[in-house]
Amino acid sequence: MSGWPAIRLVAQRELRERLRSRVLLATTLVMLALVGGSVALQGALSKTPTYRIAVAAPAPPGLGAALQRAAHPFDEAKVRLRVVASPAAGRRALEAGRIDGLLLLAADRLVFRSDVDPKLAALAETAVSTLRGRLPPEPELTTATLHPPEKQRTEAAMVVAYLGSLALLMSLAFYGEWVVTGVVEEKNNRVVELVLSAVRARDLLTGKVIGIGLLGLGQLAVVAGLAAALIVAGAFDVPASLGGNLALVIPWFALGFALYAVAYAGAGALASRQQNAETAGQPVTYTLLAAYFAGYLALSANASGAIAQVLTVFPLTAPLVLPARSALAGVPLWQHALALGLVIAAICLLIRLAGRVYAHGLLHTGPRLGLRAAWRLVRQG
Amino acid sequence: MLEIRDIRKRFGEVEALAGCSFTVERGRMLGFLGPNGAGKTTTMRAVFGLLEPDSGDVLWDRQAIGLAERLRFGYMPEERGLYPRMRVGEQIEYFGRLHGLDRHAASAAASRWLERLGLAERSRAKLEELSHGNQQRAQLAAALVHEPELLVLDEPFAGLDPVAARTLVEVLRGETARGAAVLFSSHQLELVEDICEEVAIIDSGRIVATGDLDALRSASERRRIELRLDGAPQDWVPDVAGVAVADREDGGLLLVARRDVAPEDVLRAAEQTATVVEFSYGPPSLSELFLELVER
Numbered sequence: 298m299s300g301w302p303a304i305r306l307v308a309q310r311e312l313r314e315r316l317r318s319r320v321l322l323a324t325t326l327v328m329l330a331l332v333g334g335s336v337a338l339q340g341a342l343s344k345t346p347t348y349r350i351a352v353a354a355p356a357p358p359g360l361g362a363a364l365q366r367a368a369h370p371f372d373e374a375k376v377r378l379r380v381v382a383s384p385a386a387g388r389r390a391l392e393a394g395r396i397d398g399l400l401l402l403a404a405d406r407l408v409f410r411s412d413v414d415p416k417l418a419a420l421a422e423t424a425v426s427t428l429r430g431r432l433p434p435e436p437e438l439t440t441a442t443l444h445p446p447e448k449q450r451t452e453a454a455m456v457v458a459y460l461g462s463l464a465l466l467m468s469l470a471f472y473g474e475w476v477v478t479g480v481v482e483e484k485n486n487r488v489v490e491l492v493l494s495a496v497r498a499r500d501l502l503t504g505k506v507i508g509i510g511l512l513g514l515g516q517l518a519v520v521a522g523l524a525a526a527l528i529v530a531g532a533f534d535v536p537a538s539l540g541g542n543l544a545l546v547i548p549w550f551a552l553g554f555a556l557y558a559v560a561y562a563g564a565g566a567l568a569s570r571q572q573n574a575e576t577a578g579q580p581v582t583y584t585l586l587a588a589y590f591a592g593y594l595a596l597s598a599n600a601s602g603a604i605a606q607v608l609t610v611f612p613l614t615a616p617l618v619l620p621a622r623s624a625l626a627g628v629p630l631w632q633h634a635l636a637l638g639l640v641i642a643a644i645c646l647l648i649r650l651a652g653r654v655y656a657h658g659l660l661h662t663g664p665r666l667g668l669r670a671a672w673r674l675v676r677q678g
Numbered sequence: 679m680l681e682i683r684d685i686r687k688r689f690g691e692v693e694a695l696a697g698c699s700f701t702v703e704r705g706r707m708l709g710f711l712g713p714n715g716a717g718k719t720t721t722m723r724a725v726f727g728l729l730e731p732d733s734g735d736v737l738w739d740r741q742a743i744g745l746a747e748r749l750r751f752g753y754m755p756e757e758r759g760l761y762p763r764m765r766v767g768e769q770i771e772y773f774g775r776l777h778g779l780d781r782h783a784a785s786a787a788a789s790r791w792l793e794r795l796g797l798a799e800r801s802r803a804k805l806e807e808l809s810h811g812n813q814q815r816a817q818l819a820a821a822l823v824h825e826p827e828l829l830v831l832d833e834p835f836a837g838l839d840p841v842a843a844r845t846l847v848e849v850l851r852g853e854t855a856r857g858a859a860v861l862f863s864s865h866q867l868e869l870v871e872d873i874c875e876e877v878a879i880i881d882s883g884r885i886v887a888t889g890d891l892d893a894l895r896s897a898s899e900r901r902r903i904e905l906r907l908d909g910a911p912q913d914w915v916p917d918v919a920g921v922a923v924a925d926r927e928d929g930g931l932l933l934v935a936r937r938d939v940a941p942e943d944v945l946r947a948a949e950q951t952a953t954v955v956e957f958s959y960g961p962p963s964l965s966e967l968f969l970e971l972v973e974r
Binding site: 303306310313314482483486487488489490491492493494495496497660 | 723726727728729745748749751753755757758759760761762763764768772773775776777820821
C-alpha cells in the first residue's frame with residue numbers, strides 16, 4: 298500500500314494504540330490542572346483586595362467612610378486611607394509603591410503610578426460624588442498616571458511569550474521522544490521488516506509523525522486553548538490580546554513538530570539495536586534545546602533586533618521564536634509568511650532525506666550508524 | 679510464478695549472493711535449503727524489496743516486482759516480530775489492511791485465521807501476553823491474512839513442537855492447493871523431503887541444485903546401498919570398484935557407490951561372503967544429496 302491510504306492506516310494505528318496508553322491522559326490532566334490551578338491561585342490572591350489611597354491634606358471629613366462604602370460592592374474590597382502633607386509627598390509615596398492611588402481633591406484628579414485601576418477609579422469617583430452631594434453622571438475626577446502604561450503589558454507579554462515557548466519546547470521534546478521510542482521499538486522487535494514489505498518507508502515515517510503529531514496537537518490545543526480562552530475572558534490579569542498570541546503556539550507546534558519529529562524518526566532508525574530510545578534521540582533534542590536558548594537569548598537582548606528577526610524566520614528556530622516574538626514585539630506579516638514558507642520547505646526536504654535514511658537504517662542491524670554512514674545512504678538514495 | 683534470475687549482492691567484502699537463480703510456480707511448494715550464511719535470507723529480502731540486488735532480476739509473472747505486486751505476497755521474516763502491546767486480532771487485521779484489504783474483509787480474514795490456528799480466544803489479548811508458540815501462530819496469521827499469491831517463509835519450522843509443525847504443514851499444503859506459490863527455508867531436511875516436490879539448494883551465494891527433488895536425487899553421481907549380512911567378517915568390504923563404506927553398525931552396512939556401478943555386482947560380492955538378509959539400492963536421500971552438494 299502506498300501514498301495516503303498507507304499513511305492514514307499507519308497514523309490511525311499510532312493514534313489508537315497511544316490513546317489507550319494512560320500516559321497521555323495523565324499528562325493532559327496535569328497540564329489542565331496547572332492552567333486551572335493558576336486561575337484559582339490568582340482568584341485566591343485577589344479575593345479581598347485592599348486599596349491604599351492617599352489624599353493630600355486637608356482631607357474632608359467622612360472621606361474614609363465614603364470610600365469604604367463605595368468599595369464594598371467591589372468584591373468587598375477594603376480601603377486604607379492615609380493623609381499626606383502635600384501632593385508632592387503623595388507622588389513620592391505613589392512612586393515608591395506605598396499607595397495605589399493619590400487623590401488630589403483640589404484639582405479633581407486621581408493619580409496612578411503607571412496604569413489606571415478602573416475599580417479604584419470607580420470607587421473613588423462614587424465616594425467623592427456622594428461626599429459632595431452631587432449626582433452622577435457628572436464626573437468629579439480626572440484620572441492620570443505618573444508614567445506611560447507600557448511596563449505592565451510588557452511583563453504580561455513576557456510571561457506569555459516565555460511560558461508559551463517553554464510549553465512548545467516541552468511538547469516538541471515530549472512527542473519527539475514518542476516518535477524515537479516508537480521507531481526504535483519497531484526496529485528492535487523486527488516488526489518493521491514485515492511492515493516495510495507492504496509499505497514504503499517514507500509513508501511509514503509520515504504516518505507515524507502525523508499520528509503522534511495529532512495527539513500532541515490535540516493535547517496542546519486543549520491546554521493552550523483553555524489558557525487562551527481564560528485570558529480572553531479576563532480570568533488572568535493580562536490584556537485580552539495576548540490570548541491570540543498564545544493561540545499562535547498551536548499552529549506552530551504543528552509545524553515545529555513536523556520538522557523535529559521527522560528528524561527524531563531518522564535518528565531512531567539509525568540507532569543500534571542495543572541503544573535505548575533516549576540516547577538515540579539526543580542529537581535532535583540538543584538541537585532543539587540550542588534553538589530554544591538561542592531564541593531566548595536573542596529575544597531577551599532585543600526582541601526587535603536583527604538576530605531575533607533572523608531567528609524568527611530560520612526554520613529550526615522559527616517554531617519556538619515566532620510565537621514568543623509575536624507576543625513581545627509583534628511580527629510583521631511578511632515575516633510570518635516567510636517563516637511559514639521556509640519551515641514547510643525544510644519539512645519537505647527533511648522528509649525526503651530522512652525517508653532514505655529511514656529505510657536503510659531500519660533494516661540495518663549492526664552498530665549505530667554514524668552521520669557519515671547516514672549521509673552515504675542519503676546520497677545513494 | 680516467482681522467478682529469481684542470477685541475482686548478486688555484495689556487502690562490502692562479503693559476496694552474499696553470487697548468482698542465485700530458481701523459480702517457484704503457482705500451486706507448488708519449494709524448499710529453500712542451504713547452510714547458515716549461504717544467502718537464503720538475503721534472497722528472500724530481495725523478493726520484498728528490503729534490499730536491492732547489485733544485479734539480476736526478481737520477477738513475478740515475468741514482471742519486475744513493485745509495491746503493488748508485493749501487496750499480494752505474504753512474508754514471515756527470519757526474525758519474528760509483531761507489535762508487542764497491540765491486540766492480536768487488531769494486529770492481524772492491521773496487516774490485512776496494509777496489504778490492501780478493506781476493514782470488513784481484513785477483520786473477517788483475521789478472525790478466520792485466528793480460529794483456524796486456535797487463537798480465537800486470545801484475539802483481544804496483547805501479543806506480549808501470548809506464549810512463544812502462540813506468538814509464532816500470530817506471525818503466521820499476519821503472513822496469510824490477505825490470501826497471498828506468493829508466500830515466503832524464512833525458517834517457519836524453527837522452534838515448533840511436533841504438533842505445531844504438523845499444523846503448519848497442513849496450512850502450507852492448503853495454501854499450495856489454493857494456488858499460491860510457497861517458498862520456505864528450513865534446516866529440517868527430512869521434513870522438506872516429506873512435503874516438498876521441489877527444492878533449491880544454495881551454498882556460498884550460489885544455487886548448487888534446483889528443481890524436482892526426485893530428479894535431483896536421480897541425477898546424483900552417487901547411489902546408496904543398504905546391506906544387512908549374516909556371518910560376514912567385521913571389516914568386510916565389497917571388492918567392487920567405485921564402492922565405499924559410509925557407515926557400519928550392528929551388522930548393517932551403508933555403502934556409497936558411483937552411479938555407474940551395477941548393484942548386481944555388489945550383491946554378488948556380498949553373497950560370496952555371507953547370507954544377505956537385506957539389500958536396498960537407490961538414489962541418495964535429501965540429506966545425503968545436501969551434504970554431497972555443499973561439501974567443501
